Amino acid sequence: MKEVRTPQIPNFGKVAVLMGGVSAEREVSLHGGERVLEALRRQGVDAYPFDPAEKRLEELGAFDRAFVVLHGRYGEDGTLQGFLEQLRIPYTGSGVLASALGMDKWRSKLLWRAAGLSVPDCVLLKADGDFVRVGKELGFPLFVKPAREGSSIGVSLVKKVSEMLPAYELASKYDTSVLAERGLFGGEYTVAIVGDDVLPSIRIDVATEFYDYDAKYLREDTRYLCPSDLSEAREFELRAAALEAFRTLGGRGWGRIDFLMDEVGKAYLLEANTAPGMTDHSLVPMAARVAGISYDRLVMRVLEEATLG
Secondary structure, X not given: OOOOOOOOOOOOOEXXXXXXXXXXXXXXXXXXXXHHXXXXXXXXXXXXXXXXXXXXXXXXXXXXXXXXOOOOOOOOOOHHHHHHHHHOOOEOOOOHHHHHHHHOHHHHHHHHHHOOOOOOOXXXXXXXXXXXXXXXXXXXXXXXXXXXXXXXXXXXXXXXXXXXXXXXXXXXXXXXXXXXXXXXXXXXXXXXXXXXXXXXXXXEEOOOOOOOHHHHHOOOOOEEEOOOOOOHHHHHHHHHHHHHHHHHHOOOOEEEEEEEEOOOOOEEEEEEEOOOOOOOOOHHHHHHHHOOOOHHHHHHHHHHOOEOO
């Protein structure tokens, strides 16, 4: 009788699932981190939760590998990655520089534009700036947002000059760097990357005016089309653009690139996510599922990509 062998789980050692933290995206991170933790443990990985808001980072020295499910400041912006580099603990996602660039919407757009990639017109705002001039330059409606926040936190859709200052004041509560960006309303899409694989694009249709925090995490009427409504040729182009944008930043391991379309269907790079969400509303697991990759397998794929340098 032929022996049936049980697949062997790679020995990752003791794994810290980094979740929570102190950013404005703490609750989202906790939700996704718990799901990742459960998936790892189901597959025999010796995994433990680690919340930097409750534990000293030095305690990470007891671990062999880190799965980063922290979002926003002090988790996705290169600061944590630099600490893990110092401890020589392999971690999931991009390195220090790519994480910092991916978190900064202004500087990532500068880099993409310099590389010849399409980005929406945008400018940095100041409290005493000329909002009338900015409105004429970008046109209304436009978006005002913190340059270094995620999950649409602090983002406003601005339809007239009188709304500019309140929008700036809201965004500046989350970041000293505030961005005004031309509004594009031909559709929002996202493309996930895991290792060398580029997953199917997702079109995001919202019942709200834009894809805000509620639409992302709380509302049940947000629609996700995956596979999206793009032709095969356009799908290929969008996936190729996502991979080029990710590699231009120096991204590695896994990530997600978001796009906006204009009214004639031209795609513009919106932002990069170097530690994407892993909640039940999150987009990378959704695209992976369409590609035939289960949540558990996705989590293992990401962990397998953990590295240093």
